[in-house]
Amino acid sequence: MARFESLHQPLPLRLPKVRRHRLRVRLWMVLLPLTLLALAGLAVYPVLSGRTTEPIEAHQVAHLAVENAREARAAHWVPAEMAKLEASYRAAVFEERLQAGRILFFRNFGPVSEAFRAVHKLGRETMQASEDRCAQIVVDAQSAIKRAERTLRGANLAAERMPFPHGARMMLQTARIHFSEAGIYLDEKDPEQAAERANVAAGEAQASCRAALPLAARFVDGGQVGAWRRMIDETLAGSRRTGGAAVIVYKEKNLLNLYRGGKLIRSYAADMGSNSIATKLHGGDRATPEGRYQITSKKARGQSRYYKAMLLNYPNDEDRRRFEQARRRGELSRGTGLGGLIEIHGEGGRGDDWTLGCVALSNRDIDDLFSRVEVGTPVTIVGGDGRGGAFSDLMPMLADPDSVPVP
Secondary structure (H helix, E strand, C coil), X not given: CHHXXXXXXXXXXHHHHHHHHHHHHHHHHHHHHHHHHHHHHXXXXXXXXXXXXXXXXXXXHHHHHHHHHHHCCHHHHCHHHHHHHHHHHHHHHHHHHHHHCCCHHHCCCXXXXXXXXXXXXXXXXXXXXXXXXXXXXXXXXXXXXHHHHHHHHHHHHHHHHCCCCHHHHHHHHHHXXXXXXXXXXXXXXXXXXXXXXXXHHHHHHHHHHHHHHHHXXXXXXXXXXXXXXXHHHXXXXXXXXXXXXEEEEECCCCEEEEEECCEEEEEEECECECCCCCCCCCCCCCCCCCEEEEEEEEEEEEEECCEEEEXXXXXXXXXXXXXXXXXXXXXXXXXXXXXXXXEEECCCCCCCCCECCCEECCHHHHHHHHHHCCCCCEEEEECCCCCCCXXXXXHHHHHCHHHCCCC
8 A cells, every 4th residue: 555655656856857858848949940040130131231232333323423523634623632532432442342352241331332422422522623623714714815815905006006126026926826825725625724825925915015115115205205396396496487387297196297487387197117116227227217307309290209209308417427326336237328318208198107218198298288398498307296196105005015905
């Protein structure tokens, strides 16, 4: 009975072990799938999240932004910004290659994508900065061209109204060439070269005017103008004293005035020597002489090459003295003569200085003057009286050709 009872006693040691084992098995049956699922999730997450996918589109967009900046010549216009863009792009490409070389599950292209997006943004900003800088240079070039146009216009007007020295004309021609080049460079989208050429053109035009300035300066020089006015006053005083005729020629005004008894009775338009800005120094210089002369003979129609003519007593003693001084200074080449045969003649009225040194009137005016003067009539030829003449009025333009407005 006791043994039977012992068989029905609980087994305190074996039964708990079985239950624990079963519990472990059940636990592992739950935990293992969860663990495997977690591991699978960890393995798949980089792929599903896109971290392992190369940012091809972001790369292409960034590359296009860099190319656009290059085409906008950003390296030229904004070199610092372009250098930063290029460095950023290279760094992004390097990181992309570095990630691509890793095992799939360890790749992370997220920062690479962000880097390419940053490159894209920086590329747009760089291109815009380049275009803005280029546009500003274009505006500067256009302003330089406008200034050069104004300066060149003033120099051209001055050259049309007075005979520029050879060197000054050469500079002016060079200025015209450079001005044309400035327009070509601007059309070819090279505003820097356009501005440079325009500035050179303006400088050469100003230099040409400065070279011509001394020639015209004597027409406003106080000493020279004073001497001319004294010659005029003495001639008019003689006319008033004798009641006779007197002729005064103003070279820079292209004007011949006839006086009688000191009073103006006729004015005639007159053409001068083609080198009208200079005083006659020697034969062949094509300049009209300046000084006090008189009519030595009258040539009727058929006796003169130019319809009718009145010969003057050039050279006079003052002309000879000036010629000898120039010869002693070595200003005249060997064989140069003083010249002569200076007349007031017809075939003029052309509105241009074209003679070899004579004073030319229209045939109608020479007929009128011919009838009003005699042999011995005083003829005073001056450069001007300091105002209202072609050369005295040019002085402001020669000093500052920029002052001429562009229409």
